Amino acid sequence: MAPSTMENYFGELAALLDRSLAGAEIYNARLDAERSDFVRLNRAQVRQPGTVTQIYLRLHLIDGRRHAEESLTVSGELSRDREAVLAALARLRATLASLPDDPYLAYATEVRSSRSVRSEALPPAEQIVDVLLDAAAGLDLVGLYAGGPVYRGFANSLGQRNWHEVATFSLQWSLYHRADKAVKSVYGGFEWDASALRARMAEARERLALLARPARSLEPGRYRAYLTPSAMEEIAGMLCWGGFSGRALQTRQSCLFRLNEGSAELDPSIGFSEKTVEGIAPAFQDEGFTRPPEVSLVADGRMVGSLVSPRTAREFALAQNGANASEAPESLEMRGGELRGDDALELLDRGLYIGNLWYLNFSDRPACRLTGMTRFASFWVEGGKIVAPVDVMRFDDSVFRLLGRELVGLTAERELLVSSDTYRQRSVASMKLPGAVVREMAFTL
Amino acid sequence: MQTLASAFGTLESDADFFTLRVVDEEAACYAVRKDVPQPPSFLSDRGAMLTAYAGRGCGYAATSDLCPGSLQAALDRATAWARATAERSLIDFRAMPRPAPRGSYASPEPQMPARSQQEWYRLLGEESRAAGCDPRIVDWEATVETRQGEHRLLTSTGGDIVQRYRFVMPGISVTAHAAGDTQTRTLNGYRGLAQQGGESMLERFAFVGSGRRVAQEALELLLAPNCPSGVTDVLLMPDQVILQIHESIGHPLELDRILGDERNFAGTSFVTTDMFGTYRYGSELLNVTFDPTIPEELASYAFDDEGTPARKVYLIRNGILERPLGGALSQARARLPGTANARADNWNRPPIDRMGNINLEPGDATLEELIAGIERGVLMSTNSSWSIDDSRNKFQFGCEWGRLIENGKLGSVVKNPNYRGISANFWRSLQRVGNASTMQVLGTPYCGKGEPSQVIRVGHAAPACVFADVDVFGGEA
Numbered sequence: 001m002a003p004s005t006m007e008n009y010f011g012e013l014a015a016l017l018d019r020s021l022a023g024a025e026i027y028n029a030r031l032d033a034e035r036s037d038f039v040r041l042n043r044a045q046v047r048q049p050g051t052v053t054q055i056y057l058r059l060h061l062i063d064g065r066r067h068a069e070e071s072l073t074v075s076g077e078l079s080r081d082r083e084a085v086l087a088a089l090a091r092l093r094a095t096l097a098s099l100p101d102d103p104y105l106a107y108a109t110e111v112r113s114s115r116s117v118r119s120e121a122l123p124p125a126e127q128i129v130d131v132l133l134d135a136a137a138g139l140d141l142v143g144l145y146a147g148g149p150v151y152r153g154f155a156n157s158l159g160q161r162n163w164h165e166v167a168t169f170s171l172q173w174s175l176y177h178r179a180d181k182a183v184k185s186v187y188g189g190f191e192w193d194a195s196a197l198r199a200r201m202a203e204a205r206e207r208l209a210l211l212a213r214p215a216r217s218l219e220p221g222r223y224r225a226y227l228t229p230s231a232m233e234e235i236a237g238m239l240c241w242g243g244f245s246g247r248a249l250q251t252r253q254s255c256l257f258r259l260n261e262g263s264a265e266l267d268p269s270i271g272f273s274e275k276t277v278e279g280i281a282p283a284f285q286d287e288g289f290t291r292p293p294e295v296s297l298v299a300d301g302r303m304v305g306s307l308v309s310p311r312t313a314r315e316f317a318l319a320q321n322g323a324n325a326s327e328a329p330e331s332l333e334m335r336g337g338e339l340r341g342d343d344a345l346e347l348l349d350r351g352l353y354i355g356n357l358w359y360l361n362f363s364d365r366p367a368c369r370l371t372g373m374t375r376f377a378s379f380w381v382e383g384g385k386i387v388a389p390v391d392v393m394r395f396d397d398s399v400f401r402l403l404g405r406e407l408v409g410l411t412a413e414r415e416l417l418v419s420s421d422t423y424r425q426r427s428v429a430s431m432k433l434p435g436a437v438v439r440e441m442a443f444t445l
Numbered sequence: 446m447q448t449l450a451s452a453f454g455t456l457e458s459d460a461d462f463f464t465l466r467v468v469d470e471e472a473a474c475y476a477v478r479k480d481v482p483q484p485p486s487f488l489s490d491r492g493a494m495l496t497a498y499a500g501r502g503c504g505y506a507a508t509s510d511l512c513p514g515s516l517q518a519a520l521d522r523a524t525a526w527a528r529a530t531a532e533r534s535l536i537d538f539r540a541m542p543r544p545a546p547r548g549s550y551a552s553p554e555p556q557m558p559a560r561s562q563q564e565w566y567r568l569l570g571e572e573s574r575a576a577g578c579d580p581r582i583v584d585w586e587a588t589v590e591t592r593q594g595e596h597r598l599l600t601s602t603g604g605d606i607v608q609r610y611r612f613v614m615p616g617i618s619v620t621a622h623a624a625g626d627t628q629t630r631t632l633n634g635y636r637g638l639a640q641q642g643g644e645s646m647l648e649r650f651a652f653v654g655s656g657r658r659v660a661q662e663a664l665e666l667l668l669a670p671n672c673p674s675g676v677t678d679v680l681l682m683p684d685q686v687i688l689q690i691h692e693s694i695g696h697p698l699e700l701d702r703i704l705g706d707e708r709n710f711a712g713t714s715f716v717t718t719d720m721f722g723t724y725r726y727g728s729e730l731l732n733v734t735f736d737p738t739i740p741e742e743l744a745s746y747a748f749d750d751e752g753t754p755a756r757k758v759y760l761i762r763n764g765i766l767e768r769p770l771g772g773a774l775s776q777a778r779a780r781l782p783g784t785a786n787a788r789a790d791n792w793n794r795p796p797i798d799r800m801g802n803i804n805l806e807p808g809d810a811t812l813e814e815l816i817a818g819i820e821r822g823v824l825m826s827t828n829s830s831w832s833i834d835d836s837r838n839k840f841q842f843g844c845e846w847g848r849l850i851e852n853g854k855l856g857s858v859v860k861n862p863n864y865r866g867i868s869a870n871f872w873r874s875l876q877r878v879g880n881a882s883t884m885q886v887l888g889t890p891y892c893g894k895g896e897p898s899q900v901i902r903v904g905h906a907a908p909a910c911v912f913a914d915v916d917v918f919g920g921e922a
Contacts, residue, residue: 038897042706045535049526050505052793052897053519054492070487075510088489098563100482126529133533143709144896174709180836182708251584252622253629263625358712361832363843363863364920366627371841373834392834394841394865398921422897424791445839445865 004119005076006033006055006151007163012078013057013085014155020089021157027089028060028107030286031153033076034426037125039145041173044136046129051148054425057085058286061092065101068092106310106320108288111160116283119167122147123192131194132171135201139208143173150426152282162290164282166190166428171197172420174376175204177211181389184230184356184376188418207377216380216388222440224351226344226381229415229433234357235399236272236332236431238370244272244297245327246308250316255368255399259303264368264400266301267407271335273297274307276322279331280418281428284322285309291322297329301404330429337410337434344411346384347437352393353379353386363396371396371444394445401440408437449493452513453599460497460524462543463601465516466750467493468792470594470610475562477569478586480577485562488592492792497523502531503538507793542773545602546754550747552611553740557643565589572656576619581667582660583627584620589613590636598752606748612902613646614639614890617655621663628860630663630845633684634827639890639902640741662846665858671919672847672862678822678876679864679915680815683885685844687905688828690805691892693868694726694733695903697837698760699894700771700779701798711894712835715869716766718779724766727872732806733761735770735784742904743888744801748785751796755785760803764873771798790899797895802888802904808878815879815911817853823917824848824855825862833868841865861920871912879908 003011010031017027033055040048055076060069070088074081122128129145147169154162170188185204187197227235239255248254258264276283277293284290287310297305307327313320324330339347352374360372374393379386398404411434421427453465472488493516494507504526506519527538560568569587576585592612599605617632632638632655640646647653681689697714701707716724737745737755746755753773760768771779772787775798787796810818830843847862848855888904 036897039530040706040896042535042704042708046502046530046533047535047706048503048505048795048797049530050507050795051519051522051526052507054507054509054793056490056509068485068487070489072489073491073509075512075515077510077512080510080512084489088487091487095485095487095562099484102484103481105484129530129533142705146897172709176705176708180713180834184709251620252627253584253620257627258625261625358835359832361830361841361843363830363841364861366625367921369921371830371832373832373839375835392836392839394832394834394839396841423893423900426897445841445867 004165007165009076009078010153010155014161016078016082016085018157020086022093024063026062026107027157028288029155030058031151032056032425033151034148036146036148036426039125039129041144042142044133044139044141059088059092061089061096062105062107063096065105066096066099067102067105068095068099104311104314106287106314108156108160109158111158112290113161114283114290115163117165118190119149119165120190122167122169128169128192131197132173135198140176141173142176143171146170146422146426150428154284154288156288160288162282162284166280170418170420175208177208180392181211181215182376183207183211210379210386211377211389213388215391217391218393218443220444222442224348225354225438225441226348227354227436227438229417229435231354231357232433232436233417233431234360234372235370236334236433238360239399240328240332244307244329246306246316246318247312247327249306255362255365256303258366266298266400266403268301269337269410270301270403271299273333274329274331275333276331278333278432279430281330285324289320289322295321333432334434336412336414339409339411339437341411341413341435344435344437345381347408348381349384350382352390353381367398368400369396369398393443395441396444397442402438406439408439411435449511449597450599452516455513456517456520458497458520458524460499460527462498463520463523464496465493465599466792467597468594470592472590472592474590475565475569476586476588477566477573479584480570480573482566482570490791493519494792494795495519495523497527498538498541499524499527500531501537501539502527502534504530505795536774536778541777543602544752545600545604546748546752547605548747549606550608552609552641554643554645555609555611557645559591560644572617576617576656576660578657578660579664581621581623581664582619583622585660586618587656589615598750600752604752606752608746608748610641611643612639612641613644615647615652617659619660619663621667623667626667628663628666630659630666631827632659633887636890637684637827637887639743639888640886641743641745642741646741666846666860669858669860672823672859672917674918676914676916678819679912679917680819680822680824680850681910681912682824682826683883683907683909684827684887685825686805686907686910687887688831688842690733690803690905690907691800691903692831692833693837693840693871695770695800695803697868698770699798700769700775700781700783703769704775704778707894710896712837715836715838718781720766721768721781725764725873726761726766727764728875729764730808730875730878731761731764731872732759734759734804734806735786736802736804737785739802739886739906742802742886742906743890743902744904749787749796750789751787753785753787755801758784770800772796788901790901794895794897794899799894799901800892800903802906804906805908807881807884807908809880810877811880812883812909815877815909816850816855818877819850819911820852822850823859823862824850830863838868840868859919862917863919864915864917866915874913874915875910876913877911879910883909
């Protein structure tokens with residue numbers, strides 16, 4: 001595929017930086033850009049439609065063992081950006097003069113260029129939204145369309161060039177029955193298919209009908225539960241909050257440090273890995289290091305690895321493995337189990353079907369104890385059949401229990417859950433997760 | 446910025462009404478972690494959003510390219526969105542306000558000289574060295590983010606607002622570990638110290654010397670027992686009261702939540718439009734204001750991002766719910782009075798209903814009197830965990846630091862103090878409110894909401910407060 005305008009721009013920018021260094025200076029440059037359409041929907045109508053074109057350049061200047069970085073917005077037209085970029089370079093150069101050496105400085109010195117482009121044309125956002133709203137006729141739909149190209153680039157003064165370009169779309173919507181009773185659906189990817197969207201809407205309509213049944217309020221207590229992949233995403237998301245971080249494990253701040261030290265355990269069927277090769281995130285990190293196809297984190301219920309940034313590697317004498325400074329997974333995969341997804345309700349028999357969880361946080365981080373709420377389509381199940389929606393419940397339980405001795409089994413089928421995060425920019429993170437049946441889950445409120 | 450005003454004058458459009466909102470912010474982040482100066486990072490973030498009304502519709506387009514041609518292209522795109530969605534628009538924008546506000550705002554201490562990079566590293570280095578005082582302390586960090594910016598709003602009706610901001614946000618975090626447990630103590634939470642103005646705030650919060658103080662408290666927590674479980678009185682210090690206000694008053698009163706805009710993401714609200722004017726939200730001691738006039742508070746401003754002039758109003762008075770947090774658009778949709786709180790977190794996101802400064806007005810008791818009035822209870826300080834349902838009702842919050850209170854006196858330190866409750870009942874158990882001597886002007890730069898999502902600065906000023914009969918508990922045995 002021919003280079004896009006953005007890729008050409010980044011190449012010109014890197015060439016400008018190459019020409020502008022002084023002495024033994026080294027630079028790393030990272031580009032994060034997107035042209036996104038966002039259409040916000042409420043009551044099956046359009047609430048806020050818009051388009052955002054943003055280009056952020058992160059310039060990292062190194063001289064000896066001193067270094068600093070600046071992020072700046074640029075226009076995408078080098079003739080207009082030249083002055084601002086050179087001014088940023090000059091500011092960084094002046095900053096470096098007064099800094100001490102950094103013992104943990106690390107940057108890529110082996111040139112490993114790469115190029116990954118997946119940019120099939122999408123229909124205009126206006127057209128996609130029309131299809132969605134037509135399919136939702138008569139329903140109380142609220143949601144968001146987000147779509148368009150996302151660009152990630154890396155360049156350094158050693159000549160390394162990495163380019164990652166994807167054009168994706170994401171439709172997330174909720175169909176409301178009343179108050180907080182709703183069904184949430186997601187449809188997204190690279191190739192738009194109106195019939196696939198209509199099929200998802202039809203599924204959501206069917207599920208919405210179940211919410212019309214009288215809701216059941218449960219007393220606090222311990223209940224058998226089935227967590228769908230979407231609910232598991234929230235739990236895995238909490239583990240990603242420093243849990244797999246090499247630095248957090250070394251300093252015992254990770255919620256998994258007891259697992260790492262062997263004083264806590266998970267069921268032997270539990271496995272997690274950072275599987276870049278099957279995700280949609282770039283295969284390179286901010287300092288230019290490439291990511292291995294897969295980093296095993298938990299295997300057979302034991303901690304076997306962590307995500308180590310180049311800086312953490314220097315500090316703790318570990319091997320870096322392509323992690324960014326946050327050391328959070330971007331393409332997390334959880335091993336599947338042996339349950340057939342269709343059998344999950346039958347195995348649950350009597351208990352809670354949890355469609356989604358919401359607003360999780362730690363109630364005791366070293367114990368990996370989480371609290372959070374049920375949300376959207378969650379149901380009471382008897383005899384393996386859904387009998388009633390449930391009013392929202394708060395859980396407070398440890399992952400070491402839920403995915404440890406209380407785990408009945410994981411589904412063989414796993415769902416690819418593309419991150420819907422749009423804070424500051426559209427995320428390219430994803431997770432691939434199974435559902436889980438647990439013997440007991442503690443609900444407190 | 447003057448160039449942009451000129452460029453705005455040359456824009457051509459057949460839209461009924463349009464605006465240009467430009468955000469230009471610069472920030473510097475310095476940190477010393479485990480006595481090692483971390484490399485500094487700087488931010489220069491500048492961009493524009495064009496918004497257009499055309500017929501029943503409204504659209505926006507944002508760009509980081511500020512040349513006249515790109516601004517014109519963005520205006521054309523915004524207008525095209527307005528026209529393309531006019532027939533499906535939730536709001537009939539023909540009836541919406543088209544303001545022409547003119548004015549300005551500036552953070553306090555605009556002339557106060559900024560500390561140099563070397564001075565920041567020296568100060569943070571001293572606090573770091575003081576914090577790393579014990580082999581059980583396994584990680585520690587002293588940080589600061591300084592930020593300044595100019596926000597400008599121009600409207601096709603002749604409006605022109607310039608607001609200049611300056612922020613200082615220092616932090617200390619210390620983690621101690623021993624015998625299989627880890628405890629982290631911070632200075633008012635992660636970025637829990639954040640104010641407008643210059644560096645005089647460092648003195649107000651006694652930042653110098655805080656490294657050692659925070660480290661000692663982390664070590665105390667390591668030796669402390671878990672908070673006991675049971676129903677008891679709770680004394681929340683201001684750095685936890687602000688979280689309680691934020692989650693169980695601020696968010697549920699956001700009018701766009703009440704109108705359903707947020708139901709797919711941030712959630713709805715247990716508050717409905719018919720409650721305003723009559724609903725008893727809390728005890729008679731509960732007085733909550735939207736107050737953009739406290740100079741150092743994080744979300745003080747003269748106009749919101751749609752150009753509505755900002756003024757102090759009561760949201761809850763003597764426990765009765767008076768008005769929601771809704772900007773001009775939401776007010777027109779709901780036919781309710783509101784506040785000047787249509788805010789965007791940056792140039793690349795559109796304004797939505799956000800908290801500004803949401804404050805709990807002081808009562809009459811000193812801290813000593815609050816403690817003396819508790820026969821048996823727990824003092825809790827500094828939020829560490831927050832979780833609440835999507836209607837903003839069932840909550841569970843955790844704090845870094847607890848102390849038992851017995852017979853009106855402070856007792857031993859306890860770790861992992863947590864409590865849970867229901868918003869609709871909790872504020873009615875407000876038993877006593879601290880006076881102005883217990884107040885702190887705090888806030889957070891990280892309030893998340895919206896589709897597409899936004900993270901924005903909000904302010905909260907609060908006194909210490911006592912709540913009766915709260916369900917409290919600690920960590921795992």
